[in-house]
Amino acid sequence: MCRIGSIKSKxxxxxxxxxxxxxxxxxxxxxxxxxxxxxxxxxxxxxxxxKPLLSLACTQxxxxxxxxxMDAHNxxxxxxxxxxxxxxxxxxxxxxxxxxxRNYDYPEDAEKMTKAxxxxxxxxxxxxxxxxxxEANAGFVYSFWPDVLTLKxxxxxRDIATYFHLWDDNGxxxxxxxxxxxxxxxxxxxxxxAAHPFFLQGYTLCANGENTFYTKNKEFQKSLxxxxxxxxxxxxxxxxxxxxxxxxxxxxxxxxxxxITPLPFEEIAEREDKEVLTAIRQSLANLEINGPNTIIxxxxxxxxxTCCDSKKLRPVVVGRTDDMVAISSEVCGINEIMPDRxxxxxxxxxxxxxxxxxxDLEVQRWKQ
Amino acid sequence: MEAVKTQDVGxxxxxxxxxxxxxxxxxxxxxxxxxxxxxxxxxxxxxxxTTSEDSQPNPVHHHIARPIIKQVDSLTDFCRGCGMCExxxxxxxxxxxxxxxTRKTLLSKDNGPIKRGGRTNLNAQRTLDSIVVGRISQMxxxxxxxxxxxxxxxxxxxRVLSAKELPFEIQDGKLVQSKxxxxxxxxxxxxFSDMSIGALSTRAxxxxxxxxxxxxxxxxxxxxxxxxxxxxxxxxxxxxYLKYFIIQIASGHFGWNxxxxxxxxxxxxxxxxxIKIGQGAKPG
Ligand code: SF4
Ligand code: SF4
Numbered sequence: 001m002c003r004i005g006s007i008k009s010k011x012x013x014x015x016x017x018x019x020x021x022x023x024x025x026x027x028x029x030x031x032x033x034x035x036x037x038x039x040x041x042x043x044x045x046x047x048x049x050x051k052p053l054l055s056l057a058c059t060q061x062x063x064x065x066x067x068x069x070m071d072a073h074n075x076x077x078x079x080x081x082x083x084x085x086x087x088x089x090x091x092x093x094x095x096x097x098x099x100x101x102r103n104y105d106y107p108e109d110a111e112k113m114t115k116a117x118x119x120x121x122x123x124x125x126x127x128x129x130x131x132x133x134x135e136a137n138a139g140f141v142y143s144f145w146p147d148v149l150t151l152k153x154x155x156x157x158r159d160i161a162t163y164f165h166l167w168d169d170n171g172x173x174x175x176x177x178x179x180x181x182x183x184x185x186x187x188x189x190x191x192x193x194a195a196h197p198f199f200l201q202g203y204t205l206c207a208n209g210e211n212t213f214y215t216k217n218k219e220f221q222k223s224l225x226x227x228x229x230x231x232x233x234x235x236x237x238x239x240x241x242x243x244x245x246x247x248x249x250x251x252x253x254x255x256x257x258x259x260i261t262p263l264p265f266e267e268i269a270e271r272e273d274k275e276v277l278t279a280i281r282q283s284l285a286n287l288e289i290n291g292p293n294t295i296i297x298x299x300x301x302x303x304x305x306t307c308c309d310s311k312k313l314r315p316v317v318v319g320r321t322d323d324m325v326a327i328s329s330e331v332c333g334i335n336e337i338m339p340d341r342x343x344x345x346x347x348x349x350x351x352x353x354x355x356x357x358x359x360d361l362e363v364q365r366w367k368q
Numbered sequence: 369m370e371a372v373k374t375q376d377v378g379x380x381x382x383x384x385x386x387x388x389x390x391x392x393x394x395x396x397x398x399x400x401x402x403x404x405x406x407x408x409x410x411x412x413x414x415x416x417x418t419t420s421e422d423s424q425p426n427p428v429h430h431h432i433a434r435p436i437i438k439q440v441d442s443l444t445d446f447c448r449g450c451g452m453c454e455x456x457x458x459x460x461x462x463x464x465x466x467x468x469x470t471r472k473t474l475l476s477k478d479n480g481p482i483k484r485g486g487r488t489n490l491n492a493q494r495t496l497d498s499i500v501v502g503r504i505s506q507m508x509x510x511x512x513x514x515x516x517x518x519x520x521x522x523x524x525x526x527r528v529l530s531a532k533e534l535p536f537e538i539q540d541g542k543l544v545q546s547k548x549x550x551x552x553x554x555x556x557x558x559x560f561s562d563m564s565i566g567a568l569s570t571r572a573x574x575x576x577x578x579x580x581x582x583x584x585x586x587x588x589x590x591x592x593x594x595x596x597x598x599x600x601x602x603x604x605x606x607x608x609y610l611k612y613f614i615i616q617i618a619s620g621h622f623g624w625n626x627x628x629x630x631x632x633x634x635x636x637x638x639x640x641x642x643i644k645i646g647q648g649a650k651p652g
Contacts, residue, residue, distance in 0.1 A: 212517055249531055252541050265522070265554065276536065276543045282524045282552050283531040290517050313516055 002183040003027065003329040004196065004208045006296045007337070008304045008357050009176050010323035012042040015166045018180040019157060021326060021333040026182070033184040034157035035195040037204045038149045040302055043174035044081050045149070048103040051078055052122050054129075055150040057096040057192065058139025065132050066100075066141070073125065074107035081172060085163045093155035093163050096139060101149055119201050123227050140192045143199040149173065152195045157182045177298055181206050194232035198239045201227065202300030205242060207235035208329050209293025209314045213286075217241070220286035224248070238295050241287045246299065253305070255280065257354050257368045260289045261310035296327050304357040312351035318363065319346050325357045377441050383470040384449040386439040392461040395435055399453035399462050407447035408462075411438040437462060443476045525640060526552035553639070555590055562596035562616055562642070573601055577609040584612055592639040599623015605630035610638050618644040 003025040007018060018036055045053060052075075056066060070077070080102040085095065110118060126144040133139045142150035153160045161167050181196040196206030211217065217237035221228040225248065228240040238260065245256045262281045268274050281288075292313030297305045306316055306327045318327050319334035321341045326334050331346065349355045352368040379385055386408060400408050417430045439447060447464050454463035527550040535547035568576070576593070583591040597618035604610065605627065615627060615638045 244531075250538075251536070251543060252538065254541075255543060265520075273542065275545045278552075279529070279534055279536075279545065279549055280531075280543075282528045283534055285524065292516050310518055311516070 002181060002196075002208055003333070004179075004181050004206045004294070004296050005326065005328040005333055006179040006206075006298070006304060007177070007324060007326045008302075008361065009325075010361060012040075012174040012176050013178065013324075014169045014171070015151075015173055015178065015180075016161065016169055017337055018178040019161050019166065021328055021337050022180055022182045023157065024332045024336050025328070025330045031157050031182050033152070033154045033195055034160040034180070034182055035152040035197060035206075036150070036178055036180040037143065037197045037199055037298070038151075038173060038175035038178050039147060039204065039298055040176040041147050041149060041174065042176070044172050045079060045101075045103060045147075046174075048079055049147045051103045051105055052144050052146050053149055054100070054102045054104065054144045055142045055148075056100040056102070056129075056139060057098070057142075057152070058100065058133060059097050061136060062133050062138030063098050063100060065136055065138060066129055069129060069132060070104065070125075074109075075104040075125070076107075078103040078105055083164050083172075086165060088162070091155070091159040091163055093153060093159050095153065095155075095163060098139075099151070099164075123201055127226065127229070142193075145199070145202060148199065148202075148204075149175070150197075150199055152192045154184055154190065154192065154195075177302055177304065179204050179206055179296060179298060179304075191232050193230050196233065196235055197296075198233075198236050200239055200243050201247060203239060203243050203247065204298040205235070205239035205295060206297075207238050207293050207295045208316075209309065210234060210291045211237055211289050211293060212291040213237075213289050216286050217289065235293075237287075238289065238293075239297075241289075242297055244287070245284075253299070253356070254354065254366050254368070257307055257352075257366075259284050259287050260307075261351070261368075262288060263352075263368065294329065302359055305354055306349055307354040308349060308351050310351050315348075317346055317348055318355055318357075319343075320361065320363060323361070325361050325363065327355075327357075377443055377475060379439050379441050380467065380469060381471045381475055382439075382441070382446045383467055383472050384447040384464040385467045386437070386447060386453075387463050387465050388437050388439075389461045390434075390436050392459045393437060394459055394461075396458065398456045398458070399437060402452045402456045403447075404452070405448055405450070406445040407440050408437055408453060409440055410435055412436075413438075443472070446472065522554040522556055524552045525555045526550055528552055555592060562594035562644075564596040564598040567598055570601065570603075573604060577604055577607070577613075580612045581609050594642055595623075597622055597644065599626045602626055602630055606633045606635065608636060610634060611636040613638050614640040614642050616642045616644055 003022060005018065005021045007013060007021060015036060015038070023031070041049065058066065080100070082101070083099050106118065110121060113121065122144050126141055129141045129144070133141060140152070142152060151164070166173070179197040184190045184195060197204050198206070211234040214234035214237060218231050221237060221240045221244070224244055225240070227243070230236060241260055242256055245251050245259050246253055258277060258280055263277065268277045268281070271277060289309065291309065292311070293309045294314040294316040295307050299305065304325070304327065306318065308314060308316060315329055316327060317331045317334060318325065319331070319338055319341055321338055324338065326337060328334050347355060347363065347365070349365070354366045354368070356364045356366060358364065397410065400410055412433050413436045415432050415434060417432070418427050419430065420427050449464045449466065451464060529549055535545055535549065536543045537546045580591055580593050583589045592612055592614055594614040595616045597616055597620055599622055600613065600615065604613070617624065617627070
């Protein structure tokens with residue numbers, strides 16, 4: 001099992017805080033990579049919060065291909081940050097030649113577009129870039145969305161942080177929300193796309209555990225939406241379902257839990273809303289998940305959520321202070337970054353709830 | 369010498385063959401006495417043996433008649449494989465062995481005239497014998513663990529709408545169903561091939577219907593049975609038991625008229641209607 005963690009803060013934080021949350025939790029295959037999604041950015045991207053930000057790891061050829069595509073599709077480059085790596089010898093990192101984080105302005109004709117049309121444009125652009133890079137074997141594109149930055153790399157997270165100067169706290173990368181994970185895939189091939197967290201149209205998700213309904217989730221999801229691709233990791237299914245229930249069906253978030261871990265038939269029969277719950281279970285039986293797992297997610301409105309499998313077989317704890325909330329697989333990580341918090345206020349979510357942290361850091365527990 | 373006809377029954381036509389060791393047999397006769405099917409008998413067998421006991425070749429010819437136990441080659445007094453002889457024999461000298469090449473069904477015409485084509489009459493393998501019941505946890509990779517995974521084999525039976533078609537409205541942050549949806553039952557998706565009840569005798573379908581009713585009402589097993597092509601006896605269509613039956617309507621149109629005529633008299637809905645569009649195999 002891998003450890004996952006996330007921080008939501010009133011004061012913008014730097015990636016080193018996320019690293020300090022994750023590193024003490026090392027166990028087994030952990031610390032074989034580092035991946036994070038930062039949302040609600042301050043630092044160097046703070047002036048472009050409403051402009052889509054492209055996160056890319058590629059070769060020189062890849063950078064060229066991306067530039068050509070974006071030019072041809074009338075995206076106008078605004079700000080850019082290309083980290084200059086610390087290439088000191090002995091670092092455990094399988095780095096790509098270039099890491100590019102670049103803000104674009106929408107093409108001119110996007111002005112008339114609705115919010116949904118813009119969202120589709122960004123998704124389709126990312127999918128097109130991914131295809132181009134994949135065909136040329138020239139790199140990876142992780143996200144293309146306003147106010148969202150993704151970094152994924154293979155190696156020792158400490159060394160990866162050194163390589164990108166993340167320990168320096170130099171103020172380049174600063175955000176109010178970070179989701180992080182320190183491990184490469186161990187079930188399938190090691191591919192950068194397989195590393196959590198995953199991102200899709202404003203939704204970020206990482207999961208600790210396994211999904212034994214991977215195949216049936218995957219086969220069904222493939223038919224639901226063009227954005228549900230890759231499936232390099234069984235945990236991507238959790239993200240696709242979250243996106244489908246909340247973004248496509250536009251159902252309230254609580255129903256995400258009813259879809260992935262439906263109540264037993266006997267319990268549904270006792271409830272007032274049994275008609276609705278039964279219909280959901282029937283129509284979305286193929287999105288049910290199985291096996292031990294914990295999910296951490298971030299929604300397009302920046303709310304952060306966590307929930308567990310129906311038997312609560314994987315650990316998760318929520319710790320909080322007045323201006324920061326952290327979700328983490330193990331409490332030792334939270335102790336590291338918030339040693340002075342009131343530990344009696346720590347939450348250990350149960351198998352039948354979704355914990356939601358809103359933008360005022362109010363923690364709500366929604367019972368399924 | 370006795371005349372032999374090609375159609376005579378031989379031991380190898382029978383479902384069981386006796387494996388007998390004359391050298392161990394003491395001729396106590398227990399096996400023959402114990403066989404309630406008269407499938408074995410004592411017979412005298414002629415043997416012609418040439419032996420030589422000296423250091424130089426000195427052949428002596430013996431012609432002996434010795435009693436042995438022999439299987440009866442009869443379509444009525446055939447060995448049933450009950451194993452009584454083997455149990456009773458003090459010397460491990462006899463036992464019955466299944467004969468995979470039996471032609472008994474063919475020769476005895478137990479089931480009417482010999483059928484050609486379709487299922488082979490020679491095949492001794494029986495489907496139900498080769499069903500292996502195992503733990504699902506041992507058949508997957510990675511292996512599943514009942515404590516860690518939820519198992520529920522029920523499946524929806526009926527017309528399931530896609531999530532986008534569900535007539536839901538949001539009221540106070542909750543989904544509310546605004547229209548009816550087609551009825552769906554959650555069943556155990558264990559299906560035995562549809563069998564033509566219409567082709568059964570009255571006694572037989574009554575027995576089947578009662579068995580299905582018993583499984584549901586006494587054992588709490590949600591068993592449903594399909595009529596198969598050919599419709600159903602009117603008595604069953606108009607009975608309470610219909611709720612446990614799935615009426616099959618097939619391309620051959622057999623039994624349609626009976627179903628239509630019975631509809632006004634039905635006291636309950638059938639468990640389902642199964643529309644068979646194509647026909648798979650037609651033996652013969
Ligand atoms: S197995 Fe039974 S039927 Fe067959 S010969 Fe022995 S006693 Fe008779
Ligand atoms: S019971 Fe055994 S020993 Fe006795 S006659 Fe039969 S085969 Fe021979």
